[in-house]
Amino acid sequence: MDNPFIKEFGVLPHELFLNILTSFENDIDGLILDVVDVFSTIYYMDIMTRRKNDQGRTYSVSIPVTNINLWESNKASLKKLIKFVSRDDVNFQFVQIDKKFLGTSLPLDFGTFNNVSLLSGGLDSFSGAFHNITQGFNTIYIGYKLNTFEQSKQETIANFVTSNHTNSLGYFFNKLNCNKVEPTQATRSLLFLCLATAVAYYYRVRDVIIYENGFLSLNPFKNGRFTTKTTHPRTISLFNTILCSLGIEQRVSNPFIFETKGEIINRLDEDFKQQIKYTHTCSRSRQNLHLQDKKKQCGTCIPCVLRKISLAAYDNEIYDAQVYDVGYEGKNKDITIDQMEDLKSSVEYFRECKRDIDDNSLLLTLGLKKSYYDEDDYYEKTNRMLKRFSREVERFLDKYDIF
Structure with missing residues (x-):
């Protein structure tokens, strides 16, 4: 069974996404590359497989990994996570390979950081940046470039945040260059989390932060609407369980889980509130x-x-x-x-x-x-x-x- 990502792009996901970093060469490095490859492939299958009437889909996927035994032991957790987030049933086939990766960037010492935070261009993650600044955190911001309409807003917000947060770095990954057929993108947050985990691992940062208000994280199902669970506490818990089982120390959390979006926004100072119009x-x-x-x-x-x-x-x-x-x-x-x-x-x-x-x-x-x-x-x-x-x-x- 061919890997669909390799078939589309000619490389594994980590080779496409992580070239902004430098080197991944030991066994644990290989597992981080696996995490990126597994969840990026799932995201690719998500956007390239059309739903029918908002129902879940069933598909099979083959993914090369560096420790097949570890991933086989995590197969049930993976299936449970994908099922919960997207309603999809995924049959995983893991193939054993060695992975070592040398990126194109020079190794530089930027100091130490408190967390890696997702910066999506949305209002909650923007408010999360304000929280990082007011708490005195040194932060690495991770973003993923979306469509043209959103990208200019993302850039405006990212420039504002990084210019106001002196103890910060920003990594913004290019979107996959493919003609997606499914707009719901239920597993998109899993792509964000795997990339953030890789950057956090690279910089020896334990805490990966996803800022999302409590109501939307729970995303109650009503009126037959398709509702994803991208930042639900169960999603984060299952993702962390997989990382822990792999021996990876990074952990994801959502500090806004018990707060409303209104409360989060209202805390912003005037300068940040003036930027709200640029969030998407x-x-x-x-x-x-x-x-x-x-x-x-x-x-x-x-x-x-x-x-x-x-x-x-x-x-x-x-x-x-x-x-x-x-x-x-x-x-x-x-x-x-x-x-x-x-x-x-x-x-x-x-x-x-x-x-x-x-x-x-x-x-x-x-x-x-x-x-x-x-x-x-x-x-x-x-x-x-x-x-x-x-x-x-x-x-x-x-x-x-x-x-």
């Missing part, structure tokens, strides 16, 4: 769906409406009022029927979530377990976060009287 949230533009104004975000999808709820909760709308095709009130004179229906569906999603939070039923459907958390009081903290989010939804609906 919209899922419709990422899926190449038509926008009336291609320079804006749709304002009707779930991520856009969550963003509006979060800014409106603390009267911060002024910082992003002009970024949407359909604004806060949802009453644009040129709104199309498709936009109206999408906005109604998204608002109803949050209404239902609010109702289920208020009657204490939502928490019971999330499948949270102690093993996913470091905190013993995770359940109470999650419940309090959801209650605060319910009040944010209520304030948004009261202010804008949408539908």
